[in-house]
Amino acid sequence: MKWQDESAQLLDELMKPLPVFVRPMAKKSIKSKVEQVAQQAGAEEVNKDHVVxxxxxxxxxxxxxxxxxEANQIDLSPYADLLK
Incomplete structure (x- = not known):
């Protein structure tokens, strides 16, 4: 699946706080989930919303x-249902 540049950059930023030795596995797992979210939405490209x-x-x-x-200035109000 194609990723918008902004989306790929956001995922990379979200991975930075993780320890270097777990980062590749965590990124693979999260990337898979993000792409699943995008596919379920019927999107052809992964956007920032899908990443979040x-x-x-x-x-x-x-x-x-x-x-x-929050460290990446993401407004979490649209995602309140996912944070319960």
Whole structure:
């Protein structure tokens, strides 16, 4: 699936806080979830919204996900249902 440049950059930024040794596996897992979200939405390209939704859904610890997203100036109000 094709990724918008902005989306790929956001995913890379969200991976930075993770320890280097777990980053590749975590990125693979999250990227897979993001692409699944995009496919379910019928999208041909992964956009920023898909990255945020997939990241939240794949995160084992929602509070860490919130911290990482807020650090990247992501408005979480549209994603409140996923953060419950």
């Amino acid at each position: 939704r997939g990241y939240i859904m794949a995160a084992p610890d929602k509070s860490r996900a919130v911290t990482a997203l």
